[in-house]
Amino acid sequence: MRHSIAAGLALLLFAAVPGKAHEMKAYDMHMHHQASPQPTRPPAAAVPDMPVVDQDGKRLNFYSDLVRGRTVAIDFVYTSCTTICPMLTAHFRMVQQELEARVGKDIALISVSIDPVTDTPAKLKAFAAPFEPGPGWTFVTGARPDIARLLDKLGQPFGNPADHAPVVLVRNDKVGGWTNVDGNDPVAIREALIGAAGPGTKIDTPKADATRPDTIKPDTIKPGTTKTSTTKVDPTDxxxxxxxxxxxxxxxxxxxxxxxxxxxxxxxxxxxxxxxxxxxxxxxxxxxxxxxxxxxxxxxxxxxxxxxxxxxxxxxxxxxxxxxxxxxxxxxxxxxxxxxxxxxxxxxxxxxxxxxxxxxxxxxxxxxxxxxxxxxxxxxxxxxxxxxxxxxxxxxxx
Structure with a gap:
């Protein structure tokens, strides 16, 4: 499989291979992690307003504080994961960098722990630190019953954390509806966010950051659609x-x-x-x-x-x-x-x-x-x- 430089940041992490080099028994677990994740269901029409706690220990309500009035991308991670979760988080970091003028304003990124018993706010903060989350990117955990209900409403399995799929949910709360995006593709996540959010107040031209030769012109995109320009960035540059x-x-x-x-x-x-x-x-x-x-x-x-x-x-x-x-x-x-x-x-x-x-x-x-x-x-x-x-x-x- 070939990728443009878009996937270069995380290619070494996305594979059915062991994340812990010295725990080869983990190979079977992560093969399962990729080979047979539990299927996801369509999310509920209404976003649940469950109590959650962010990586700084701040208590929040999921819908009221994180989603209301915004366009959001939601992924699902756990801190002891060493393969797919760092990849997903690296992809969110790429999106954050490219859309930095809007993340924290009309666009938000949310990473939901699927292992709330283990994932304390302190562990989420340590997990997030290498990816440098800025304002508008929130990692959340919470009480097990609350996270279980939240995941159920978002159409995600709850049980064995290794059994989750690399899905990203995108939603414009002002419009409603959900878009499922392949979390392996940071370009698809970015385009889905821009397509859902519509044009910003200025052109959000992606930085030349090895993401892909294409650049996006949000001012030409209508909500619910995506479009790439023909402008090319030299791959070497x-x-x-x-x-x-x-x-x-x-x-x-x-x-x-x-x-x-x-x-x-x-x-x-x-x-x-x-x-x-x-x-x-x-x-x-x-x-x-x-x-x-x-x-x-x-x-x-x-x-x-x-x-x-x-x-x-x-x-x-x-x-x-x-x-x-x-x-x-x-x-x-x-x-x-x-x-x-x-x-x-x-x-x-x-x-x-x-x-x-x-x-x-x-x-x-x-x-x-x-x-x-x-x-x-x-x-x-x-x-x-x-x-x-x-x-x-x-x-x-x-």
Whole structure:
């Protein structure tokens, strides 16, 4: 499956793969999470006004305080989820950034916990923090009976949190009705919100943030419809605007600018490691060593492989070098670390930031910078499958 850069932020999180690299038993749970979620039902016509509590511990009424008179997008998350929920939340962050002039005014984002017993306001706040929610984006939990009734009225299952679907509900309260949107697609969420809310007081042109080459012109959109303009953003410029250009260091202690030195003009394969990992990281890296063999001399020329540390305080260049030397790493495969102010924002943009390095993604992100096409694949997929995915994106340039 190919994506424009729109899905690049969260591709590494959206997959039927384990979120916790060191709890491989979680693989079955998250396979189930994606493979057989409970079906959703149509939401009730009236929005319930149940008592809830936000991430700051403030008591609210769901309809009166969060929905009344606004256009809202509602998703469903829980804080111990390590795959689909961070992806959904990353997508809301993208929407917040693109529609920042309206979020908190006529548009609101609401993330409802489906695990209220576990998800205290403090846990919701900690979960939300890496995604930098601003005014108009509220995370809510509450008493179990209240959340159960709220979810029932919103057509969502309540029981096993892992059984929920990546659905986003969009509603213009002044008009009524609901639109179900695929939570895997941040562009669809944005367009549904703009279509439901109608034109703002000024043109809400999306930022060049690696979201997609298309830009939206809300002043030409009637409520209930969507439209994309023909204006194009250069994929390379969009990727740079999104990824930025942090200064990092390789396993050879060479300083590199992430975008200019490693991504520009390339097809890239990115994974996430820590050198103190004793199981999954060596397994994935050994698998990628076989991919390196299959790609041959393209690695270091048109293709770069990047292993990005999620534990940069421990993973200094010397440690990365020692780790990499176990896997016949050749030119074109870079193991990267850096200072926290440089590397942490990058990990957040890749939806790979974690406060617990053992709780990191095992998904590979593959992208063609020049075309803006991105895909993902499980890190322990067959080496031939991974190589084919890389070469397929490379062929899109030719």
């Amino acid at each position: 969009a990727a740079l605007a999104y990824m930025r250009n942090p200064l990092l260091r390789t396993q050879d202690d060479k300083p590199v600018h992430f975008f200019d030195d490693l991504l520009r003009g390339k097809v890239v394969l990115i994974n996430f490691i820590l050198t103190t990992c004793k199981d999954t990281c060596p397994m994935v890296t050994a698998n990628l060593s076989k991919v390196q063999e299959l790609l041959g001399d393209k690695v270091g020329r048109s293709i770069n492989m990047i292993s990005l540390s999620v534990d940069p305080q421990r993973d200094q260049p010397a440690e990365l070098k020692k780790f990499a030397d176990n896997f016949d790493v050749r030119p074109g495969w870079y193991f990267l670390t850096g200072e926290r102010p440089e590397i942490d924002p990058l990990l957040r943009r890749l939806a790979a930031y974690t406060t617990d390095p053992l709780d990191h993604s095992t998904v590979l992100v593959i992208g063609n910078i020049e075309t803006g096409n991105w895909t993902k694949i499980f890190g322990m997929a067959e080496p031939a499958s991974i190589a084919r995915a890389v070469l397929a994106l490379q062929s899109s340039t030719q």
